Amino acid sequence: MILLRALLTRLATTVVTLFGAAVIVFFVIRVVPGNPIAMMLPPGATDEDIARLSAHYGLDRSIPEQFAIWFAGVLHGDFGASISLRQPVMPLVLGRLPATLELAIFALVLAVMIGGAAALTGTRLRNTRTEAAIDIANGVGLSVPDFLWALVLILLFGILVPVFHISGRISPSADLPFVTQFYVFESILRLRFDLWWDLLQHMFMPALALAIPLAAIIGQLLKQSLKETMHLDYVVLARTKGYAENKVIVSEALPNAVLPTLTLIGVQFTFLIGGTVIIERLFSYEGLGNMAIDAVINRDLPLIQGIVLVFALLFTVVNLVVDMTYALLNPRLRHA
Amino acid sequence: MPDGRSAVKRRASLRLWLSGSWLALVALAALLAPWIAPHDPLAQDLFAGRLPPFFAAGADPAYLLGTDSLGRDVLSRIIHGARIALTVALMAGVATALLGSLLGLLAGYLRGWTDIVISRLVDIWMAFPPVLFAILLIAVIGTGLTSIIVAIVVIDWTRFCRVVRAEAMNQSKMDYVASATIAGQGRASILWREIGPNVLPTIAALLTLEMGIAVIVEAILSFVNLSISTDAPTWGGMIAEGRTSIHQAWWVLVFPLVVLFLTVLSFSQLGEGLKDRFDPVLR
Numbered sequence: 001m002i003l004l005r006a007l008l009t010r011l012a013t014t015v016v017t018l019f020g021a022a023v024i025v026f027f028v029i030r031v032v033p034g035n036p037i038a039m040m041l042p043p044g045a046t047d048e049d050i051a052r053l054s055a056h057y058g059l060d061r062s063i064p065e066q067f068a069i070w071f072a073g074v075l076h077g078d079f080g081a082s083i084s085l086r087q088p089v090m091p092l093v094l095g096r097l098p099a100t101l102e103l104a105i106f107a108l109v110l111a112v113m114i115g116g117a118a119a120l121t122g123t124r125l126r127n128t129r130t131e132a133a134i135d136i137a138n139g140v141g142l143s144v145p146d147f148l149w150a151l152v153l154i155l156l157f158g159i160l161v162p163v164f165h166i167s168g169r170i171s172p173s174a175d176l177p178f179v180t181q182f183y184v185f186e187s188i189l190r191l192r193f194d195l196w197w198d199l200l201q202h203m204f205m206p207a208l209a210l211a212i213p214l215a216a217i218i219g220q221l222l223k224q225s226l227k228e229t230m231h232l233d234y235v236v237l238a239r240t241k242g243y244a245e246n247k248v249i250v251s252e253a254l255p256n257a258v259l260p261t262l263t264l265i266g267v268q269f270t271f272l273i274g275g276t277v278i279i280e281r282l283f284s285y286e287g288l289g290n291m292a293i294d295a296v297i298n299r300d301l302p303l304i305q306g307i308v309l310v311f312a313l314l315f316t317v318v319n320l321v322v323d324m325t326y327a328l329l330n331p332r333l334r335h336a
Numbered sequence: 337m338p339d340g341r342s343a344v345k346r347r348a349s350l351r352l353w354l355s356g357s358w359l360a361l362v363a364l365a366a367l368l369a370p371w372i373a374p375h376d377p378l379a380q381d382l383f384a385g386r387l388p389p390f391f392a393a394g395a396d397p398a399y400l401l402g403t404d405s406l407g408r409d410v411l412s413r414i415i416h417g418a419r420i421a422l423t424v425a426l427m428a429g430v431a432t433a434l435l436g437s438l439l440g441l442l443a444g445y446l447r448g449w450t451d452i453v454i455s456r457l458v459d460i461w462m463a464f465p466p467v468l469f470a471i472l473l474i475a476v477i478g479t480g481l482t483s484i485i486v487a488i489v490v491i492d493w494t495r496f497c498r499v500v501r502a503e504a505m506n507q508s509k510m511d512y513v514a515s516a517t518i519a520g521q522g523r524a525s526i527l528w529r530e531i532g533p534n535v536l537p538t539i540a541a542l543l544t545l546e547m548g549i550a551v552i553v554e555a556i557l558s559f560v561n562l563s564i565s566t567d568a569p570t571w572g573g574m575i576a577e578g579r580t581s582i583h584q585a586w587w588v589l590v591f592p593l594v595v596l597f598l599t600v601l602s603f604s605q606l607g608e609g610l611k612d613r614f615d616p617v618l619r
Binding site for chain 2: 013016017018020021024025028029139140142143144145147148151152154155159270273274275276277278281282289292293296297299304307308311312315316
């Protein structure tokens with residue numbers, strides 16, 4: 001009962017957040033200097049042409065009126081038409097979203113793997129030089145943001161020892177049989193492992209750049225919780241029963257130490273998604289973030305609105321899912 | 337068992353020393369830039385374009401870290417870039433701390449409607465990808481040093497607000513606040529004289545972290561060509577230029593990147609170190 005009420009309150013605040021985000025984005029970008037219509041017409045266009053086209057895009061109405069029309073459209077899934085690309089915004093955004101999602105999820109998987117391995121190794125070899133080295137690596141990893149890691153990775157593995165691709169999503173020569181934009185997923189379904197491997201080679205550098213700070217945070221927090229759990233009576237009991245140390249850590253301590261880390265991963269995942277914007281730009285990866293920067297440069301108001309709202313939706317949904325999972329996993333809340 | 341606390345303490349103070357020294361060096365370079373930079377950071381010499389650094393073959397000893405494609409001295413641009421980076425760090429950091437902490441204190445101490453409104457605003461802000469938000473804001477208010485600072489403040493105040501709000505809520509429950517209330521102290525006075533000073537260490541640690549973030553935001557904006565001007569010697573602008581000519585002249589990217597990396601790392605380590613210093617358990 002309490003859980004249900006908490007859930008409903010949570011849903012209501014999510015709706016308020018999304019509406020607020022829509023309002024703010026809409027009004028902020030109406031103040032953008034530079035006429036997007038004048039930019040899309042050839043230099044010889046008359047004022048009449050500009051006025052006619054402005055009317056076509058509804059830009060001649062008052063701002064509250066524009067908002068009402070736009071918002072009514074958004075509720076029906078219609079985000080208007082992109083000015084620079086002259087296509088409806090919705091399909092454009094949906095066409096790029098899968099690339100960004102695949103990158104973000106791959107980065108998340110990498111972060112969990114690296115951070116988890118660091119935490120387990122650090123716990124197994126606690127009070128040794130290895131643990132100290134892991135602590136230092138974690139400290140540096142989380143101090144430096146993805147943007148700088150991306151540049152470091154480009155230098156090391158794109159230029160110095162060129163083993164990975166540092167530009168694009170897939171080799172331009174590849175001929176693509178895909179019907180969806182979820183290339184990685186679809187290449188597995190179609191058993192095209194050559195394409196799958198090509199995709200991963202392109203994704204590895206940007207995903208690793210996104211993953212390093214998160215891996216460091218996971219490594220630090222999980223190791224700390226594990227160390228605390230290792231002193232609990234039931235873990236000590238398992239050890240006195242003669243369980244091997246590795247087994248004690250993985251099957252006794254880990255399940256009880258993992259909850260704080262899970263919550264943290266959820267919150268941090270939204271930061272990771274936010275990081276894709278500049279990382280995609282650095283690696284010329286054709287995702288939503290790269291498109292967003294182009295949209296800002298071209299003053300493409302409808303497209304900017306659409307992309308920012310999709311990001312906001314993504315963030316709030318991730319947060320909602322995290323909160324609900326946490327409530328379900330936490331016995332104290334489940335039985336409240 | 338050896339005392340784990342002293343090991344942690346020793347490592348923490350080493351961290352404070354290293355990061356503090358690097359930042360002092362950068363600050364010194366920024367202050368003395370016009371006197372110590374060997375060349376004019378804007379002077380172009382097309383006959384001296386893409387000269388390698390001093391240790392590589394074909395170097396000109398007059399240009400210690402080499403030159404970029406327009407023949408501008410990399411070392412001088414890094415030194416002058418420190419000015420812009422530290423100006424942004426200091427001004428944006430302090431302004432963000434002021435706005436965010438004020439809102440956080442009000443929300444955490446007053447509660448009620450003030451808290452609801454401020455917390456909802458924080459939620460809404462957190463729903464935007466910060467980099468995209470920054471780029472969008474700069475497109476709206478135009479490029480330039482002031483715009484960058486404004487953009488950082490507008491985006492990052494939530495970092496302070498969330499933490500300070502929680503801290504102010506904790507402090508409000510303390511006995512000293514209750515006794516001040518009973519003694520008849522006004523709410524503004526309690527906030528300013530009682531709670532404020534107790535939240536200050538938290539704000540100081542966050543401020544150091546924020547200065548590192550500000551340096552990065554400036555670099556990112558320079559990178560997408562939305563910072564000050566393409567000509568001005570900013571670390572981000574140098575990195576953007578270096579990225580395009582990386583196969584011909586790696587040093588144009590590597591040196592500013594190393595400096596930026598160490599500076600951001602130092603701000604962050606200093607902030608973490610301060611946080612530990614103020615942590616009563618470790619102290």
